[in-house]
Amino acid sequence: MEKLSEGAESILYAAEIAGIPAVVKDRVVKSYRARALDDEIRSRRTKSEARILARASAAGVKVPKVLMLGEHQIFIERLDGGTLNAIVQEGKAKKEQLEWIFLESGRRLAELHALDIAHGDYTPANIMVSSSGVFVIDFGLAEVTKSSEEKALDLLLMKRSVSRKLYRIFLSSYSATFSDAEAITERLEEIEKRGRYQTRTLVTG
Ligand SMILES: Nc1ncnc2c1ncn2[C@@H]1O[C@H](COP(=O)(O)OP(=O)(O)O)[C@@H](O)[C@H]1O
Ligand SMILES: [Mg+2]
Structure with a gap:
């Protein structure tokens, strides 16, 4: 997958879901945290981001749509521009x-x-x-x-x-x-x- 951006917490890749252009926001492992805690934090932030995106989307605010949700990854509609x-x-x-x-x-x-x-x-x-x-x-x-x-x-x-x-x-x-x-x-x-x-x-x- 083509890497679009790499931040402190996550890496974004270009992807496609059923032909729809998407980005995958993948929350990366932080090795300085104990693994179980790290898993939990990444999982919590992933869910929270997806939930808030969905809340805004449902109300008609211009945010990219969530296409799919994994444990530590969100697949989001890819915007042009x-x-x-x-x-x-x-x-x-x-x-x-x-x-x-x-x-x-x-x-x-x-x-x-x-x-x-x-x-x-x-x-x-x-x-x-x-x-x-x-x-x-x-x-x-x-x-x-x-x-x-x-x-x-x-x-x-x-x-x-x-x-x-x-x-x-x-x-x-x-x-x-x-x-x-x-x-x-x-x-x-x-x-x-x-x-x-x-x-x-x-x-x-
Ligand atoms: N839905 C999207 N469509 C196209 N590009 C995106 C999308 N979401 C993020 N990007 C690109 O990836 C970069 C990082 O995404 P962002 O969600 O801001 O992650 P971070 O938490 O690392 O800042 C953005 O600045 C933008 O260039
Ligand atoms: Mg950002």
Whole structure:
């Protein structure tokens, strides 16, 4: 299988299921953990990611569909296109196109938060721009929660990952889409005043 990406926890391969283009996200063995514990952790995270993807999918949010679930592997619908991170880095996108993508990214987060899904790693590296729209990927750190703190942290991470201007565009559609947005942005201000999470720096890639 062709390797698409290798992260700290998982390797992604291109695959095909019954002719449908897929990716396999395979959570790799961490040899520093005792084997039984490692198996359990990988299994738990795999199930959690699949469950949250399914929850978002069922509500009509643009996330890739789960095609099949193994003990430590998820087979996910393969999207065409690339990550928003790659698009921003390349610097070739037209201004209007980039603005539209950030408006859509704000909408996607609003839709997830309305379902009480906090993403946990909402950066341009985990947003894909495909021919059928702007999709959210990588629910490996996601949680189902009502916590405004967790939701505010999604905003904070995006804020720290992009220019002020793009963040403002992102936030405008987030606020217009999510009825509870004001409470979340207030929480964000409070977090920033507290000065917590300053060591949570950005990991994109
Ligand atoms: N459904 C998908 N379709 C196409 N490419 C994908 C898909 N999911 C992930 N990728 C590619 O694999 C990379 C890593 O996937 P991701 O789920 O973010 O794993 P990690 O936890 O390692 O960050 C992404 O940045 C993207 O380039
Ligand atoms: Mg990722």
